Amino acid sequence: MVLAWYGSYGGGAIGDMFSLWEQYGFFAYILPFLLIFALIFGILEKTKIFDDNKTISGIIAFVVGLMALQFDIVPQFFSEVFPRLGVGLAIVLILLIVVGLFADPDSKGITYTIMGIGAIIVVVILVQTAGAVGWSSTWWWSDNWPLVAGVVIILVAVVAMVGAGNPSTGKDKSILARALRGE
Numbered sequence: 495m496v497l498a499w500y501g502s503y504g505g506g507a508i509g510d511m512f513s514l515w516e517q518y519g520f521f522a523y524i525l526p527f528l529l530i531f532a533l534i535f536g537i538l539e540k541t542k543i544f545d546d547n548k549t550i551s552g553i554i555a556f557v558v559g560l561m562a563l564q565f566d567i568v569p570q571f572f573s574e575v576f577p578r579l580g581v582g583l584a585i586v587l588i589l590l591i592v593v594g595l596f597a598d599p600d601s602k603g604i605t606y607t608i609m610g611i612g613a614i615i616v617v618v619i620l621v622q623t624a625g626a627v628g629w630s631s632t633w634w635w636s637d638n639w640p641l642v643a644g645v646v647i648i649l650v651a652v653v654a655m656v657g658a659g660n661p662s663t664g665k666d667k668s669i670l671a672r673a674l675r676g677e
Contacts, residue, residue: 521569521573522569522573523563523569525572526562526563526568526569526572527559527560527562527563528559529572530555530558530559530562530563530568531555531556531558531559532555534554534555534558534559535551535552535555538551538554538555539551567627570627571623571627574623574626574627575619575620575623578619578622578623579619582615582616582618582619585615586608586611586612586615589608589611590608593608603653603654603656606653607650607653607654610646610649610650610653611650614646
């Protein structure tokens with residue numbers, strides 16, 4: 495009974511490993527450095543600023559990655575934004591599953607609606623992260639959130655109405671409707 499309790503409380507061996515990695519700065523410095531390095535290197539290679547000279551792109555990406563970690567701004571931002579991003583992606587995934595069951599996934603109206611919801615989730619994630627890191631203008635959001643929410647709701651309603659007004663092909667492509675018809 496004690497082992498089961500210990501495993502649920504402390505996470506067991508995996509929890510101990512993550513705790514050790516956290517103490518060594520793996521999550522605060524190594525992973526953010528690798529992410530920044532990969533993004534900068536990828537952008538430099540894709541834009542071909544230095545032709546095919548990967549050495550220069552690598553050196554610049556390495557320097558930018560290290561300089562970004564000079565102060566605790568980047569680790570603090572990453573530690574706030576990525577957990578929220580994980581929750582936001584889970585919400586979008588659930589939405590995609592439900593829409594795939596009950597609606598035509600090829601409909602442009604549904605596609606735009608999901609994109610709009612995804613954009614709203616991204617904005618909420620960035621605003622919450624900015625507030626947690628101390629970069630926000632929370633007074634503006636607290637004063638104007640009803641106006642912003644109203645405009646977003648009206649835009650979503652207009653997009654939904656325009657998407658619903660398109661002529662249908664006459665055949666429902668949702669997974670649930672096809673299963674009920676025996677297809």
